[in-house]
Amino acid sequence: xxxVSFNDWKISRKLxxxxxxMVMVIMATGGITFYNLGQLxxxxxxLTDSKLALDTLGRAExxxxxxxxxxxxFLISLDPYYLERAKSHQDNFKxxxxxxxxxxxxxxESVVQIDAAVKAADEWYAQVVDxxxxxxxxxxxxxxxxxxxxxxxxxxxxxxxxxGPMEAVLKVETxxxxxxxxxxxTINNQTTxxxxxxxxxxxxxxxxxxxxxxxxxxTPINSMTSAMRRLAEGDSSVEVPARGxxxxxxxxxxxxxxxxDAAIEKARLESQTDEQxxxxxxxxxxxxxxxxxxxxxxxxVVAGLASGLDHLARGDLTFRISEPFPGDYVKLRDDFNxxxxxxxxxxxxxxxxxxAMRSGAxxxxxxxxxxxxxxxxxxASLEETAxxxxxxxxxxxxxxxxxxxxxxxxxxxxGDAEKTGHVVGDAVQAMSEIEKxxxxxxxxxxxxxxxxxxxxxxxxxAGVEAARAGDAGRGFAVVASEVRALAQxxxxxxxxxxxxxxxxxxxxxxxxxxxxxxxxxxxxIVSQVAEIDGLVSEIAASAQEQATGLHQVNTAVNExxxxxxxxxxxxxxxxxxxxxxxxxxxxxxxxxxxxxxGATGEAPAAPASRPAPAxxxxxxxxxxxxxxxxxxxxxxxxxxxxxxxxxxxxxxxEF
Amino acid sequence: MxxxxxxxxxxxxxxxxxxxxxxxxxxxxMSVREIRGxxxxxxLPRTPSFVKGVINLRxxxxxxxxxxxxxxxxxxxxxxxxxxxxxxxxERTIGLLVDAVSDIxxxxxxxxxxxxxxxxxxxxxxxxxxxxxxxxxxxxIALDRVLPETEAxxx
Numbered sequence: 105x106x107x108v109s110f111n112d113w114k115i116s117r118k119l120x121x122x123x124x125x126m127v128m129v130i131m132a133t134g135g136i137t138f139y140n141l142g143q144l145x146x147x148x149x150x151l152t153d154s155k156l157a158l159d160t161l162g163r164a165e166x167x168x169x170x171x172x173x174x175x176x177x178f179l180i181s182l183d184p185y186y187l188e189r190a191k192s193h194q195d196n197f198k199x200x201x202x203x204x205x206x207x208x209x210x211x212x213e214s215v216v217q218i219d220a221a222v223k224a225a226d227e228w229y230a231q232v233v234d235x236x237x238x239x240x241x242x243x244x245x246x247x248x249x250x251x252x253x254x255x256x257x258x259x260x261x262x263x264x265x266x267x268g269p270m271e272a273v274l275k276v277e278t279x280x281x282x283x284x285x286x287x288x289x290t291i292n293n294q295t296t297x298x299x300x301x302x303x304x305x306x307x308x309x310x311x312x313x314x315x316x317x318x319x320x321x322x323t324p325i326n327s328m329t330s331a332m333r334r335l336a337e338g339d340s341s342v343e344v345p346a347r348g349x350x351x352x353x354x355x356x357x358x359x360x361x362x363x364x365d366a367a368i369e370k371a372r373l374e375s376q377t378d379e380q381x382x383x384x385x386x387x388x389x390x391x392x393x394x395x396x397x398x399x400x401x402x403x404x405v406v407a408g409l410a411s412g413l414d415h416l417a418r419g420d421l422t423f424r425i426s427e428p429f430p431g432d433y434v435k436l437r438d439d440f441n442x443x444x445x446x447x448x449x450x451x452x453x454x455x456x457x458x459x460a461m462r463s464g465a466x467x468x469x470x471x472x473x474x475x476x477x478x479x480x481x482x483x484a485s486l487e488e489t490a491x492x493x494x495x496x497x498x499x500x501x502x503x504x505x506x507x508x509x510x511x512x513x514x515x516x517x518x519g520d521a522e523k524t525g526h527v528v529g530d531a532v533q534a535m536s537e538i539e540k541x542x543x544x545x546x547x548x549x550x551x552x553x554x555x556x557x558x559x560x561x562x563x564x565x566a567g568v569e570a571a572r573a574g575d576a577g578r579g580f581a582v583v584a585s586e587v588r589a590l591a592q593x594x595x596x597x598x599x600x601x602x603x604x605x606x607x608x609x610x611x612x613x614x615x616x617x618x619x620x621x622x623x624x625x626x627x628x629i630v631s632q633v634a635e636i637d638g639l640v641s642e643i644a645a646s647a648q649e650q651a652t653g654l655h656q657v658n659t660a661v662n663e664x665x666x667x668x669x670x671x672x673x674x675x676x677x678x679x680x681x682x683x684x685x686x687x688x689x690x691x692x693x694x695x696x697x698x699x700x701x702g703a704t705g706e707a708p709a710a711p712a713s714r715p716a717p718a719x720x721x722x723x724x725x726x727x728x729x730x731x732x733x734x735x736x737x738x739x740x741x742x743x744x745x746x747x748x749x750x751x752x753x754x755x756x757x758e759f
Numbered sequence: 760m761x762x763x764x765x766x767x768x769x770x771x772x773x774x775x776x777x778x779x780x781x782x783x784x785x786x787x788x789m790s791v792r793e794i795r796g797x798x799x800x801x802x803l804p805r806t807p808s809f810v811k812g813v814i815n816l817r818x819x820x821x822x823x824x825x826x827x828x829x830x831x832x833x834x835x836x837x838x839x840x841x842x843x844x845x846x847x848x849x850e851r852t853i854g855l856l857v858d859a860v861s862d863i864x865x866x867x868x869x870x871x872x873x874x875x876x877x878x879x880x881x882x883x884x885x886x887x888x889x890x891x892x893x894x895x896x897x898x899x900i901a902l903d904r905v906l907p908e909t910e911a912x913x914x
Contacts, residue, residue: 557796557840560860564775564794567863571773571788585863 112350115321122313129309133302140295147291151284157207157277160200165270167197168225172263175233179240179249190233197225204273214276217269224265232259324353332360340367401430405437412440419699421448451701458693465686472679479672486665493661497654504647511640518633521626528623535616542609549598549605556595563588776862776897777844779827779834783897784857785864785890790846790902794860797841807907811837811856821845823854829905830885848902855905864897866890871899 113121170193178186201222208214232252236259239249253259324346334342344364347357408425415423421444429437566584570577774785775794800812800823809828813820823843827834843854871888884904890897 554839561794561796561842564860564863568775568788568791568794571863581863588863 114351115353118317118320118351122317125313126306126310129302129306133299133306136298136302137295140291140298143291144288144295147284147288151281151288153207154277154280154284157204158274158281160204160207161270161274161277164197164200164204165267167193167200168263168266171197171229171233172259175236176253178237179253182240187233187237190229194225194229194233198222201225208273208277211276211280214273217272221266221269221273224262224269228259228262228266231262321353324349325356328353328356328360332363335360335364335367338367340364340371398432401433405429405433408437409440412444416444416447421451421699422702448701451696451699455693455696455699455701458689458696462686462689462693465682465689469679469682469686472675472682476672476675476679479668479675483665483668483672486661486668490658490661490665493654493658497651497658500647500650500654504644504651507640507644507647511637511644514633514637514640518630518637521630521633525623525626525630528619528626531619532616532623535612535619538612539609542605542612546602546605549601553595553598553602556591556598559591560588560595563591771865771867774864774866774897774899775844775860776864777842777857777860779830779858780832782832783861783895784826784900785897786844786846786900786902788863790848791844792847792852793845795843795845797837797839797843797856814843814854816845816854819852821852821854823856824905826855826857826900826905846902848906851906853906864890864892866892 171190174186174190174193177183178190201218205215205218208218236249236252239245239252251257327345331342331344342364344357344361346353347361348354349357408427408429412423412425424441424444425437428434563584567581567588570581570584573580773788775788775791776783776785778784798814800814802812803810803822806812809825811823811825813822815821825834825837837856840859842857842860844857844860845852845854870890870892872891873888874883874886885901886898887901888899890899
């Protein structure tokens with residue numbers, strides 16, 4: 105089952121699965137390698153620690169030996185310098201031993217040993233160095249001190265207590281180093297073996313995958329290729345391999361199977377076609393015999409048709425084929441006869457139509473003549489109209505100019521009237537001056553009157569005195585009387601002047617009123633003149649517009665004239681064409697008359713008067729159709745009114 | 760004065776003619792001292808209506824009498840053209856206010872015609888006679904009647 109399902113996978117999927125397997129194997133190998141490398145690193149760290157502990161322990165032993173050495177130097181030289189050295193070496197020893205204690209913290213028994221060694225060293229120092237130095241400083245006890253460090257002395261005994269625990273620690277650490285080295289070698293070997301095994305597994309997996317992919321992809325394709333090649337060479341019996349598969353190879357096999365089925369179908373069709381061709385050959389041979397038999401009958405039929413066509417060619421439409429035709433050709437003869445009959449009928453109709461057309465063409469010709477004449481009259485009238493319009497245009501232009509001049513004159517009048525208004529104002533002014541002067545004169549005259557009055561009084565007094573004087577004053581009285589007379593005349597004259605002046609003042613006032621009225625009248629005249637000016641301007645503008653309009657009318661009339669001339673020319677052409685149409689209708693009638701169409705065709709001049717009984721209704725319909733048409737045409741335009749009675753009379757003659 | 764009128768029939772005499780309203784009167788020229796223009800008069804209390812007042816004539820007090828009012832004619836307010844005639848009546852000198860002095864007339868007494876009887880007595884007391892002269896009718900005034908009797912007597 106697993107195999108079948110794997111075969112059903114697509115090739116790309118198969119390839120991806122193979123490579124995924126390979127990647128998994130390589131990743132497993134890498135993981136193992138990384139794990140072993142970690143192990144190696146841990147073992148090497150342990151080894152390094154143990155070696156460092158051993159080195160430090162060696163340094164501690166060195167400092168212990170230097171203490172002993174320094175003390176011996178003191179014993180020899182009794183120099184305190186060596187005691188100082190021994191002290192510093194003791195300090196270094198203690199410091200180094202504490203370092204060792206830290207390094208061997210993993211082994212509790214070693215820590216105990218270290219503590220014991222330090223304690224023993226302190227005791228050695230107290231007894232040997234401190235005690236020994238005190239002894240040595242005293243010459244009496246110097247020998248005791250020397251003995252203490254001698255063979256089997258106290259010093260060696262105490263030193264052994266120090267060295268014992270240190271040896272034990274040394275042994276433990278050395279054993280650790282050996283163990284770590286051993287473990288390192290073991291891990292190394294293990295790693296090497298595992299990597300080799302992983303490589304072998306990867307190689308084996310790759311080889312197996314390669315073999316499987318080759319078997320599942322390349323082999324079917326190769327067999328498919330050979331099958332296809334054989335199919336291409338025409339071998340349709342070849343069995344298409346791997347058709348059951350569901351991958352690309354299976355699809356390819358299905359496609360090849362389609363090719364193969366098509367090739368088989370094609371071969372089957374070719375064999376069928378060959379069979380049909382053989383049947384056709386046999387049938388053709390049978391037909392050849394039948395055709396030879398009918399050829400004779402055809403010759404006879406052709407002869408009959410030839411004679412019929414000969415009559416037809418000579419225009420005899422009354423001929424019918426009467427001799428018997430073989431069975432198959434009876435219909436041909438009937439059709440021929442029917443065709444001739446149809447042709448005969450059609451020619452009869454054509455003959456009637458041609459007659460109607462001839463009369464119609466005649467009417468058209470007459471109408472065209474009338475139209476031509478009237479168009480010429482119209483053209484002449486239009487020319488006259490155009491000339492009259494020109495005159496009117498000139499007149500209107502003159503009117504416009506006159507109106508313009510009138511406008512100018514009116515404007516001048518307006519100016520004059522305005523000037524006159526000023527003059528009137530001046531006159532009023534002058535008259536008021538006159539009034540003033542009159543008043544002054546009146547005053548002066550008052551003075552004169554007063555003087556005259558006083559003179560009169562004086563003269564009267566003089567007269568009174570003269571009268572009192574009696575005869576002596578007689579001459580004086582005369583003088584006084586003369587003076588009185590003069591004064592009286594002066595007073596009279598003054599009175600007269602006064603009345604004159606007052607009359608003059610009244611007249612002047614009247615004159616002022618009149619002049620004011622004149623001014624108002626002049627103002628009215630000015631405004632009226634302005635109105636007149638506007639009206640005259642409007643008249644001028646209208647005259648100008650009239651001139652423009654008349655010019656347009658003139659243009660239009662000229663255009664009409666031109667068009668009418670063209671119409672006249674066209675009408676002449678139409679007349680000629682209608683004449684030619686009439687001629688053509690005549691010749692068409694003659695052409696149609698050549699055909700022998702039986703009783704109806706014998707008299708082309710008046711065929712409609714004697715229509716065949718079978719076609720009478722149709723002839724009537726044609727005639728009916730013509731007469732109303734003529735009436736219509738005659739009603740449409742006055743130009744064709746004259747031919748109307750002719751057409752009607754012809755129509756009524758026909759009926 | 761009456762003596763002079765009633766003396767010689769053909770005695771010639773000069774008269775001063777003057778006008779009050781439309782009527783013309785005259786007096787003897789010898790009774791006239793002076794003729795002068797109107798000057799406003801100072802009215803006097805408790806005087807008759809025809810006494811216009813007094814004026815100063817060269818230092819002398821001269822009473823002014825409106826002759827029109829005195830004669831019972833319609834009068835008007837005096838103007839500069841009115842005239843005062845200074846006359847002697849008896850021993851008194853008075854000013855007579857008239858409208859105008861028109862003429863000095865020479866004539867004889869026989870042309871004087873008597874005042875018609877149709878006139879009332881009062882008229883006859885003021886007008887001594889009438890002259891018909893050149894279509895005009897001139898009344899001769901009796902000057903001694905112009906002042907009231909009491910005054911005349913007092914004068």
